[in-house]
Amino acid sequence: MEENPEGPEDHDDIDRTLDAVGPRLKRLRQRSDVTLTDLAKQTGISASTLSRLEAGLRRPTLEQLLPLARAHGVTLDELVDAPPTGDPRLNLRPISCDDGSVILPLTRRPGGIQAYKFVRPAGRDDDAPDLRTHEGFDWVYVLNGTLRLVLGEHDLLLKPGEVAEFDTRTPHWFGATAAGPVEYLSLIGRQGERAHVRAVSR
Numbered sequence: 001m002e003e004n005p006e007g008p009e010d011h012d013d014i015d016r017t018l019d020a021v022g023p024r025l026k027r028l029r030q031r032s033d034v035t036l037t038d039l040a041k042q043t044g045i046s047a048s049t050l051s052r053l054e055a056g057l058r059r060p061t062l063e064q065l066l067p068l069a070r071a072h073g074v075t076l077d078e079l080v081d082a083p084p085t086g087d088p089r090l091n092l093r094p095i096s097c098d099d100g101s102v103i104l105p106l107t108r109r110p111g112g113i114q115a116y117k118f119v120r121p122a123g124r125d126d127d128a129p130d131l132r133t134h135e136g137f138d139w140v141y142v143l144n145g146t147l148r149l150v151l152g153e154h155d156l157l158l159k160p161g162e163v164a165e166f167d168t169r170t171p172h173w174f175g176a177t178a179a180g181p182v183e184y185l186s187l188i189g190r191q192g193e194r195a196h197v198r199a200v201s202r
Contacts, residue, residue, distance in 0.1 A: 004033065005012070005096055007082075010039055010067075012104070019056060019059075020080075021053070021059075021065075021079065021080055022053055022054050022055060023054070023056070023059055024059075024079065024080075025050075025053055025054050025068065025072075025079075027073065028070050028072040028163065029072070032072065034071075036051055039071060042067070042134075042135060043067040043068055043069045043070075043071050043135075044067060044132060044133045044134035044135070045064055045065075045067065045134075049064075050148070053115075055178065058080050059098060060177035061097070061098075061099075062099070062103065063130070063132045064095050064100055064130070064132075065079060065080065065095075065121065066134075066188060067134035067135070067136070069114075070114070070134075070135075070136065070188070070190065075105055075107070075114065076095060076103060076105050076114070076116070080095050098125075099120075099121070100120075100121035101119065101120045101121065101174075102118075102119045103116055103118055103119075104117040106185075112189065112190075113177065113187050113188065114187070114188050114189070115185065115186070115188075116185070116186045116189060117143075117183065117184075117186075118174075118180050118182075118183065118184050118185075118186060119181060119182075119183050120147075120174070120175065120176040120181060120183075121176060121181050122177070122179070122180045123148070123175045123176040123177055123178065124178055125177055125178045127175055129150040129173035130173060131150065131171035131172060131173050132171065132172060133168065133169050133170065133171050133172070134168050134169070135168065135169065135171075135190065136167075136168040136188055136189060137165070137166070137167055137168060137186040137189050137190075138164075138165065138166055138168050138172075138186060138187070138188050139160075139164075139165040139184075139186070139195065140163065140164045140165070140184055140185070140186050140187075141162075141163050141171065141184060141185045141189075142157070142159060142160050142161065142162050142163075142183075142184045143183040143184055143185060143194055144160055144181075144182065145160070145161075145175070145176060145177075145179070145180055145182030145183060146177045146180075147175075147176070147182045147184050148173055148174070148177055149164055149171060149172065149176045150171075150173040151164070151166055151170055151177075152170050152172075153172055157177070160183075161179040168188075
């Protein structure tokens with residue numbers, strides 16, 4: 001994967017994008033007439049953390065943005081209002097995160113199963129996973145690199161071509177290893193929705 005070093009302007013754009021998420025989250029919640037307590041139950045994020053996110057006192061992480069987008073019925077790029085790419089044929093909005101990860105939404109409709117491509121930078125093999133839970137079902141396919149998936153009591157290393165699917169109410173965490181960055185696809189649906197295999201070659 002080619003290097004794409006970011007200059008100061010890129011970091012300024014990321015900072016402005018993330019700083020604007022808090023007020024947008026508050027407007028979405030108030031528009032739906034949902035309390036912080038109810039939203040906490042839907043997303044698995046504590047009400048106090050949600051309050052700090054809305055007030056701009058804390059920046060959202062990737063693991064928080066995904067369940068929040070689902071709960072509010074918007075796509076991830078709509079939630080963060082990321083700038084569009086330069087290719088009008090695609091019009092996808094890559095979303096950069098503070099940890100160096102990049103998310104590329106592959107679907108545009110809210111609700112139903114959402115498809116994303118994730119690119120995570122090289123990590124540390126001794127990183128302590130911050131396990132999360134939320135409503136939904138996840139199907140993950142590794143494209144390049146090694147994906148570390150901590151799922152409940154299991155600590156897995158997935159290679160290119162390998163797949164994992166699981167109920168996201170199971171505590172989980174994704175990361176790269178010290179060997180290098182990882183790219184993977186993720187299909188994320190509401191509880192009860194999952195990828196269905198209709199044909200398998202022998």
